[in-house]
Amino acid sequence: MSQQNSKTSLDLPWKLRLFIYILSAVSDASRRSNVTINRRLFNLFDLKSPPSNKPTNGVTTSDITVDASRNLWFRLYTPAASASTSVDNVVKFPVIVFFHGGGFAFLRANSKPYDDFCQRLARELPAVVISVDYRLSPEHKHPKQYEDGIDTLRFLDSVSFERLCPPCADLKRCFLAGDSAGANIAHHVSLLANDYDFRTLNLTGLISIQPFFGGEERTESELSLAGAPVISIERTDWTWKAFLPEGSDRDHPSVNVFGPNSADISGMKFPATIVFVGGFDPLQDWQKRYYLGLKKSGKEACLIEYPNAFHTFYAFPEVPESSLFIKEVRNFMQAQSPK
Numbered sequence: 001m002s003q004q005n006s007k008t009s010l011d012l013p014w015k016l017r018l019f020i021y022i023l024s025a026v027s028d029a030s031r032r033s034n035v036t037i038n039r040r041l042f043n044l045f046d047l048k049s050p051p052s053n054k055p056t057n058g059v060t061t062s063d064i065t066v067d068a069s070r071n072l073w074f075r076l077y078t079p080a081a082s083a084s085t086s087v088d089n090v091v092k093f094p095v096i097v098f099f100h101g102g103g104f105a106f107l108r109a110n111s112k113p114y115d116d117f118c119q120r121l122a123r124e125l126p127a128v129v130i131s132v133d134y135r136l137s138p139e140h141k142h143p144k145q146y147e148d149g150i151d152t153l154r155f156l157d158s159v160s161f162e163r164l165c166p167p168c169a170d171l172k173r174c175f176l177a178g179d180s181a182g183a184n185i186a187h188h189v190s191l192l193a194n195d196y197d198f199r200t201l202n203l204t205g206l207i208s209i210q211p212f213f214g215g216e217e218r219t220e221s222e223l224s225l226a227g228a229p230v231i232s233i234e235r236t237d238w239t240w241k242a243f244l245p246e247g248s249d250r251d252h253p254s255v256n257v258f259g260p261n262s263a264d265i266s267g268m269k270f271p272a273t274i275v276f277v278g279g280f281d282p283l284q285d286w287q288k289r290y291y292l293g294l295k296k297s298g299k300e301a302c303l304i305e306y307p308n309a310f311h312t313f314y315a316f317p318e319v320p321e322s323s324l325f326i327k328e329v330r331n332f333m334q335a336q337s338p339k
Protein backbone atom coordinates (compact mmCIF):
# COMPACT_ATOMS: atom_id res chain seq x y z
CA MET A 1 0.00 0.00 0.00
CA SER A 2 1.38 3.42 -0.90
CA GLN A 3 1.88 6.03 1.77
CA GLN A 4 -1.00 8.07 0.32
CA ASN A 5 -3.46 5.22 0.54
CA SER A 6 -2.63 4.28 4.10
CA LYS A 7 -3.08 7.95 4.96
CA THR A 8 -6.62 7.97 3.49
CA SER A 9 -7.74 4.94 5.44
CA LEU A 10 -6.40 6.46 8.63
CA ASP A 11 -8.18 9.74 8.02
CA LEU A 12 -11.67 8.27 7.59
CA PRO A 13 -13.87 7.57 10.61
CA TRP A 14 -14.87 3.87 10.70
CA LYS A 15 -18.59 4.53 10.15
CA LEU A 16 -17.85 6.44 6.99
CA ARG A 17 -15.40 3.79 5.80
CA LEU A 18 -18.03 1.12 6.40
CA PHE A 19 -20.69 3.10 4.51
CA ILE A 20 -18.40 3.56 1.49
CA TYR A 21 -17.36 -0.08 1.65
CA ILE A 22 -20.97 -1.30 1.63
CA LEU A 23 -22.12 1.03 -1.14
CA SER A 24 -19.13 0.06 -3.30
CA ALA A 25 -19.63 -3.65 -2.62
CA VAL A 26 -23.33 -3.46 -3.47
CA SER A 27 -22.78 -1.56 -6.71
CA ASP A 28 -19.98 -3.98 -7.68
CA ALA A 29 -22.27 -6.93 -6.97
CA SER A 30 -25.10 -5.31 -9.01
CA ARG A 31 -22.91 -4.61 -12.04
CA ARG A 32 -22.93 -7.55 -14.42
CA SER A 33 -20.17 -8.38 -16.88
CA ASN A 34 -22.71 -8.24 -19.73
CA VAL A 35 -23.11 -4.52 -18.90
CA THR A 36 -26.54 -4.74 -17.25
CA ILE A 37 -27.45 -3.92 -13.65
CA ASN A 38 -29.23 -6.12 -11.14
CA ARG A 39 -31.66 -3.38 -10.07
CA ARG A 40 -33.48 -5.56 -7.56
CA LEU A 41 -30.28 -6.18 -5.65
CA PHE A 42 -29.12 -2.56 -5.73
CA ASN A 43 -32.52 -1.18 -4.73
CA LEU A 44 -32.50 -3.28 -1.56
CA PHE A 45 -29.66 -1.06 -0.31
CA ASP A 46 -30.62 2.21 -2.03
CA LEU A 47 -32.91 3.64 0.67
CA LYS A 48 -35.29 6.36 -0.53
CA SER A 49 -36.55 9.45 1.32
CA PRO A 50 -40.11 10.68 0.70
CA PRO A 51 -40.79 14.39 -0.01
CA SER A 52 -42.07 16.40 2.95
CA ASN A 53 -44.24 19.53 2.89
CA LYS A 54 -43.55 19.99 6.60
CA PRO A 55 -40.19 21.67 7.10
CA THR A 56 -37.37 19.31 8.08
CA ASN A 57 -34.62 21.43 9.60
CA GLY A 58 -35.98 24.44 7.75
CA VAL A 59 -36.47 22.92 4.29
CA THR A 60 -39.66 21.71 2.59
CA THR A 61 -39.59 19.32 -0.35
CA SER A 62 -41.97 18.29 -3.11
CA ASP A 63 -41.70 16.20 -6.27
CA ILE A 64 -42.63 17.79 -9.60
CA THR A 65 -43.18 15.94 -12.87
CA VAL A 66 -41.54 17.33 -16.02
CA ASP A 67 -42.60 14.61 -18.47
CA ALA A 68 -44.64 11.64 -17.30
CA SER A 69 -44.07 9.69 -20.54
CA ARG A 70 -40.40 9.16 -19.63
CA ASN A 71 -40.89 9.43 -15.85
CA LEU A 72 -38.81 12.63 -15.71
CA TRP A 73 -39.26 14.56 -12.45
CA PHE A 74 -37.31 16.56 -9.92
CA ARG A 75 -37.36 17.13 -6.20
CA LEU A 76 -37.77 20.77 -5.21
CA TYR A 77 -36.13 21.98 -1.99
CA THR A 78 -37.39 25.27 -0.60
CA PRO A 79 -35.77 26.95 2.40
CA ALA A 80 -38.74 27.43 4.74
CA ALA A 81 -37.51 30.72 6.22
CA SER A 82 -38.96 32.37 3.12
CA ALA A 83 -42.51 31.36 4.14
CA SER A 84 -42.46 33.78 7.08
CA THR A 85 -41.74 36.85 4.97
CA SER A 86 -44.68 38.78 3.53
CA VAL A 87 -45.74 38.18 -0.07
CA ASP A 88 -44.59 41.48 -1.52
CA ASN A 89 -41.33 41.42 0.42
CA VAL A 90 -40.13 37.91 -0.34
CA VAL A 91 -36.50 37.07 0.24
CA LYS A 92 -35.17 35.71 -3.04
CA PHE A 93 -32.82 32.75 -3.17
CA PRO A 94 -30.68 31.64 -6.09
CA VAL A 95 -31.74 28.41 -7.79
CA ILE A 96 -29.47 25.37 -8.09
CA VAL A 97 -30.36 22.76 -10.68
CA PHE A 98 -28.56 19.70 -9.34
CA PHE A 99 -27.58 16.45 -11.07
CA HIS A 100 -26.66 13.63 -8.70
CA GLY A 101 -23.70 11.32 -9.21
CA GLY A 102 -23.63 7.53 -9.45
CA GLY A 103 -21.92 6.89 -12.77
CA PHE A 104 -25.08 7.79 -14.79
CA ALA A 105 -26.30 4.35 -13.67
CA PHE A 106 -26.91 4.31 -9.91
CA LEU A 107 -28.92 6.28 -7.32
CA ARG A 108 -31.89 8.61 -7.76
CA ALA A 109 -32.95 12.10 -6.75
CA ASN A 110 -34.81 10.56 -3.79
CA SER A 111 -31.93 8.32 -2.65
CA LYS A 112 -31.27 9.11 0.98
CA PRO A 113 -27.66 10.33 0.65
CA TYR A 114 -28.64 12.77 -2.12
CA ASP A 115 -31.80 13.89 -0.39
CA ASP A 116 -29.71 14.67 2.70
CA PHE A 117 -27.09 16.48 0.61
CA CYS A 118 -29.63 18.64 -1.26
CA GLN A 119 -31.38 19.54 2.00
CA ARG A 120 -28.05 20.67 3.34
CA LEU A 121 -27.34 22.79 0.25
CA ALA A 122 -30.79 24.37 0.45
CA ARG A 123 -30.45 25.14 4.16
CA GLU A 124 -26.80 26.14 4.45
CA LEU A 125 -26.24 28.16 1.29
CA PRO A 126 -29.26 28.94 1.25
CA ALA A 127 -30.76 28.18 -2.17
CA VAL A 128 -33.80 26.69 -3.86
CA VAL A 129 -32.52 23.32 -5.07
CA ILE A 130 -33.97 21.35 -7.96
CA SER A 131 -32.60 17.80 -8.00
CA VAL A 132 -33.23 16.15 -11.36
CA ASP A 133 -34.22 12.49 -11.54
CA TYR A 134 -32.79 11.83 -15.01
CA ARG A 135 -32.97 8.43 -16.71
CA LEU A 136 -30.20 5.94 -15.89
CA SER A 137 -27.86 3.88 -18.02
CA PRO A 138 -27.46 1.19 -19.26
CA GLU A 139 -31.26 0.99 -19.77
CA HIS A 140 -31.07 4.54 -21.16
CA LYS A 141 -27.81 5.39 -22.83
CA HIS A 142 -26.11 8.65 -23.77
CA PRO A 143 -27.42 11.27 -24.61
CA LYS A 144 -30.73 10.62 -22.75
CA GLN A 145 -29.28 12.04 -19.50
CA TYR A 146 -28.29 15.30 -21.24
CA GLU A 147 -31.72 15.53 -22.91
CA ASP A 148 -33.43 15.12 -19.54
CA GLY A 149 -31.21 17.90 -18.17
CA ILE A 150 -31.88 20.47 -20.89
CA ASP A 151 -35.59 19.60 -20.97
CA THR A 152 -35.76 20.24 -17.23
CA LEU A 153 -34.25 23.70 -17.77
CA ARG A 154 -36.79 24.41 -20.52
CA PHE A 155 -39.57 23.29 -18.19
CA LEU A 156 -38.33 25.63 -15.42
CA ASP A 157 -38.42 28.47 -17.96
CA SER A 158 -41.95 27.61 -19.15
CA VAL A 159 -45.39 28.93 -18.20
CA SER A 160 -46.28 25.50 -16.79
CA PHE A 161 -43.74 26.02 -14.04
CA GLU A 162 -44.80 29.57 -13.19
CA ARG A 163 -47.64 28.51 -10.87
CA LEU A 164 -45.46 25.86 -9.19
CA CYS A 165 -42.38 28.01 -8.74
CA PRO A 166 -41.85 29.10 -5.12
CA PRO A 167 -42.02 32.92 -4.94
CA CYS A 168 -38.61 32.94 -3.29
CA ALA A 169 -36.89 31.30 -6.28
CA ASP A 170 -34.84 33.71 -8.36
CA LEU A 171 -34.47 32.06 -11.77
CA LYS A 172 -32.32 34.99 -12.89
CA ARG A 173 -29.66 33.52 -10.62
CA CYS A 174 -29.71 29.93 -11.80
CA PHE A 175 -26.71 27.70 -11.13
CA LEU A 176 -26.14 24.28 -12.60
CA ALA A 177 -24.45 21.85 -10.24
CA GLY A 178 -23.51 18.21 -10.16
CA ASP A 179 -21.16 15.79 -8.54
CA SER A 180 -19.20 13.12 -10.41
CA ALA A 181 -21.34 11.91 -13.35
CA GLY A 182 -23.81 14.66 -12.43
CA ALA A 183 -21.10 17.26 -13.07
CA ASN A 184 -20.49 15.68 -16.48
CA ILE A 185 -24.22 16.14 -17.21
CA ALA A 186 -24.15 19.74 -15.91
CA HIS A 187 -21.26 20.54 -18.28
CA HIS A 188 -23.03 19.17 -21.36
CA VAL A 189 -26.36 20.76 -20.41
CA SER A 190 -24.53 24.13 -20.18
CA LEU A 191 -23.43 23.64 -23.79
CA LEU A 192 -26.88 22.52 -24.96
CA ALA A 193 -28.36 25.66 -23.39
CA ASN A 194 -26.69 27.65 -26.20
CA ASP A 195 -29.51 26.50 -28.49
CA TYR A 196 -32.21 28.19 -26.39
CA ASP A 197 -33.21 31.72 -25.53
CA PHE A 198 -34.71 31.46 -22.10
CA ARG A 199 -37.51 33.81 -21.07
CA THR A 200 -36.65 34.21 -17.41
CA LEU A 201 -33.93 31.74 -16.60
CA ASN A 202 -30.33 32.98 -16.55
CA LEU A 203 -27.46 30.51 -16.26
CA THR A 204 -25.22 32.33 -13.85
CA GLY A 205 -22.72 29.68 -12.84
CA LEU A 206 -21.68 26.05 -12.86
CA ILE A 207 -20.68 24.20 -9.69
CA SER A 208 -18.65 21.23 -10.83
CA ILE A 209 -17.98 18.85 -7.93
CA GLN A 210 -15.34 16.22 -8.69
CA PRO A 211 -16.61 15.85 -12.26
CA PHE A 212 -16.52 12.48 -14.00
CA PHE A 213 -14.51 12.83 -17.19
CA GLY A 214 -12.01 10.46 -18.75
CA GLY A 215 -10.30 9.22 -21.89
CA GLU A 216 -8.45 6.29 -23.40
CA GLU A 217 -5.21 7.40 -21.75
CA ARG A 218 -4.49 6.23 -18.20
CA THR A 219 -3.44 9.28 -16.23
CA GLU A 220 -0.92 9.28 -13.43
CA SER A 221 -3.54 9.80 -10.72
CA GLU A 222 -5.67 6.94 -12.07
CA LEU A 223 -2.67 4.62 -11.85
CA SER A 224 -1.10 5.82 -8.62
CA LEU A 225 -4.35 6.02 -6.61
CA ALA A 226 -5.49 2.46 -7.32
CA GLY A 227 -7.10 1.42 -4.03
CA ALA A 228 -8.52 4.86 -3.20
CA PRO A 229 -12.15 4.88 -2.00
CA VAL A 230 -15.06 4.69 -4.47
CA ILE A 231 -13.22 5.08 -7.81
CA SER A 232 -11.17 2.46 -9.66
CA ILE A 233 -10.22 1.99 -13.30
CA GLU A 234 -12.23 -1.22 -13.43
CA ARG A 235 -15.35 0.62 -12.19
CA THR A 236 -14.98 3.67 -14.43
CA ASP A 237 -14.30 1.54 -17.54
CA TRP A 238 -17.51 -0.39 -16.91
CA THR A 239 -19.43 2.81 -16.27
CA TRP A 240 -18.39 4.44 -19.55
CA LYS A 241 -19.26 1.24 -21.42
CA ALA A 242 -22.73 1.23 -19.86
CA PHE A 243 -23.25 4.91 -20.72
CA LEU A 244 -21.82 5.32 -24.21
CA PRO A 245 -23.41 4.20 -27.46
CA GLU A 246 -22.27 0.80 -28.77
CA GLY A 247 -18.84 0.97 -30.43
CA SER A 248 -17.62 4.21 -28.79
CA ASP A 249 -14.38 4.47 -26.86
CA ARG A 250 -13.44 6.75 -23.96
CA ASP A 251 -12.20 9.48 -26.27
CA HIS A 252 -15.85 10.13 -27.09
CA PRO A 253 -16.37 13.91 -26.74
CA SER A 254 -18.80 13.39 -23.84
CA VAL A 255 -16.05 11.70 -21.85
CA ASN A 256 -12.83 13.36 -23.02
CA VAL A 257 -14.26 16.86 -23.21
CA PHE A 258 -11.02 18.55 -24.20
CA GLY A 259 -9.68 15.52 -26.11
CA PRO A 260 -8.99 14.50 -29.71
CA ASN A 261 -12.66 14.37 -30.75
CA SER A 262 -14.07 17.32 -28.83
CA ALA A 263 -15.42 20.48 -30.44
CA ASP A 264 -13.97 23.94 -29.79
CA ILE A 265 -16.28 25.67 -27.29
CA SER A 266 -14.52 29.03 -27.23
CA GLY A 267 -17.31 30.62 -29.30
CA MET A 268 -20.07 29.27 -27.08
CA LYS A 269 -21.70 30.82 -24.05
CA PHE A 270 -20.61 29.09 -20.88
CA PRO A 271 -21.33 30.04 -17.26
CA ALA A 272 -18.58 30.91 -14.79
CA THR A 273 -17.40 27.61 -13.31
CA ILE A 274 -15.95 26.42 -10.02
CA VAL A 275 -14.29 23.00 -10.11
CA PHE A 276 -13.71 20.99 -6.91
CA VAL A 277 -10.88 18.44 -6.83
CA GLY A 278 -9.69 16.05 -4.12
CA GLY A 279 -6.11 14.83 -3.63
CA PHE A 280 -7.24 11.22 -3.12
CA ASP A 281 -9.50 11.13 -6.17
CA PRO A 282 -8.07 9.04 -9.05
CA LEU A 283 -10.07 11.29 -11.43
CA GLN A 284 -8.22 14.45 -10.40
CA ASP A 285 -5.95 14.62 -13.46
CA TRP A 286 -8.97 14.63 -15.77
CA GLN A 287 -10.64 17.24 -13.56
CA LYS A 288 -7.62 19.56 -13.67
CA ARG A 289 -7.47 19.18 -17.46
CA TYR A 290 -11.14 20.13 -17.52
CA TYR A 291 -10.42 23.31 -15.59
CA LEU A 292 -7.45 24.13 -17.88
CA GLY A 293 -9.56 23.37 -20.96
CA LEU A 294 -12.21 25.84 -19.82
CA LYS A 295 -9.55 28.50 -19.20
CA LYS A 296 -7.96 27.89 -22.61
CA SER A 297 -11.37 28.26 -24.22
CA GLY A 298 -11.64 31.69 -22.63
CA LYS A 299 -14.15 30.71 -19.94
CA GLU A 300 -14.22 32.03 -16.40
CA ALA A 301 -13.14 29.16 -14.17
CA CYS A 302 -11.56 28.54 -10.80
CA LEU A 303 -10.15 25.39 -9.24
CA ILE A 304 -10.47 24.46 -5.57
CA GLU A 305 -8.25 21.64 -4.41
CA TYR A 306 -8.49 19.79 -1.10
CA PRO A 307 -5.38 17.60 -0.72
CA ASN A 308 -7.01 15.18 1.75
CA ALA A 309 -10.39 14.82 0.05
CA PHE A 310 -11.55 11.56 -1.56
CA HIS A 311 -14.25 11.08 -4.23
CA THR A 312 -17.67 11.89 -2.61
CA PHE A 313 -16.17 13.74 0.40
CA TYR A 314 -18.81 16.53 0.17
CA ALA A 315 -21.63 14.12 1.08
CA PHE A 316 -20.24 13.59 4.60
CA PRO A 317 -20.77 16.54 6.96
CA GLU A 318 -18.28 14.95 9.40
CA VAL A 319 -15.45 15.45 6.87
CA PRO A 320 -13.93 18.92 7.54
CA GLU A 321 -13.55 19.70 3.81
CA SER A 322 -17.28 19.23 3.42
CA SER A 323 -17.95 22.44 5.41
CA LEU A 324 -15.17 24.28 3.57
CA PHE A 325 -16.86 23.21 0.36
CA ILE A 326 -20.22 24.72 1.39
CA LYS A 327 -18.53 28.00 2.28
CA GLU A 328 -16.68 28.06 -1.03
CA VAL A 329 -19.90 27.44 -3.00
CA ARG A 330 -21.65 30.22 -1.08
CA ASN A 331 -18.86 32.69 -1.89
CA PHE A 332 -18.85 31.67 -5.53
CA MET A 333 -22.62 32.13 -5.82
CA GLN A 334 -22.49 35.54 -4.18
CA ALA A 335 -19.63 36.62 -6.44
CA GLN A 336 -21.62 35.63 -9.57
CA SER A 337 -24.87 37.25 -8.58
CA PRO A 338 -25.73 40.48 -10.42
CA LYS A 339 -25.58 43.39 -7.99
Ligand SMILES: *[C@@H]1O[C@H](CO)[C@@H](O)[C@H](O)[C@H]1NC(C)=O
Binds near residue numbers: 032034036
Ligand atom coordinates in the same frame (compact mmCIF):
# COMPACT_ATOMS: atom_id res chain seq x y z
C1 LIG B 1 -27.15 -10.36 -18.55
O1 LIG B 1 -26.95 -11.31 -17.53
C2 LIG B 1 -28.08 -11.54 -16.69
C3 LIG B 1 -27.68 -12.45 -15.53
O2 LIG B 1 -26.76 -13.40 -15.91
C4 LIG B 1 -29.23 -12.09 -17.51
O3 LIG B 1 -30.36 -12.31 -16.69
C5 LIG B 1 -29.56 -11.06 -18.58
O4 LIG B 1 -30.60 -11.55 -19.42
C6 LIG B 1 -28.33 -10.74 -19.43
N1 LIG B 1 -28.70 -9.64 -20.31
C7 LIG B 1 -28.23 -9.50 -21.54
C8 LIG B 1 -28.72 -8.31 -22.32
O5 LIG B 1 -27.44 -10.27 -22.03
Ligand SMILES: *[C@@H]1O[C@H](CO)[C@@H](O)[C@H](O)[C@H]1NC(C)=O
Binds near residue numbers: 203
Ligand atom coordinates in the same frame (compact mmCIF):
# COMPACT_ATOMS: atom_id res chain seq x y z
C1 LIG C 1 -27.39 36.93 -16.28
O1 LIG C 1 -26.23 36.62 -15.51
C2 LIG C 1 -25.08 37.34 -15.88
C3 LIG C 1 -23.94 36.85 -15.01
O2 LIG C 1 -23.59 35.57 -15.39
C4 LIG C 1 -25.31 38.83 -15.70
O3 LIG C 1 -24.19 39.53 -16.17
C5 LIG C 1 -26.54 39.26 -16.48
O4 LIG C 1 -26.85 40.59 -16.18
C6 LIG C 1 -27.75 38.40 -16.13
N1 LIG C 1 -28.86 38.73 -17.01
C7 LIG C 1 -30.09 38.96 -16.56
C8 LIG C 1 -31.12 39.23 -17.60
O5 LIG C 1 -30.36 38.96 -15.37
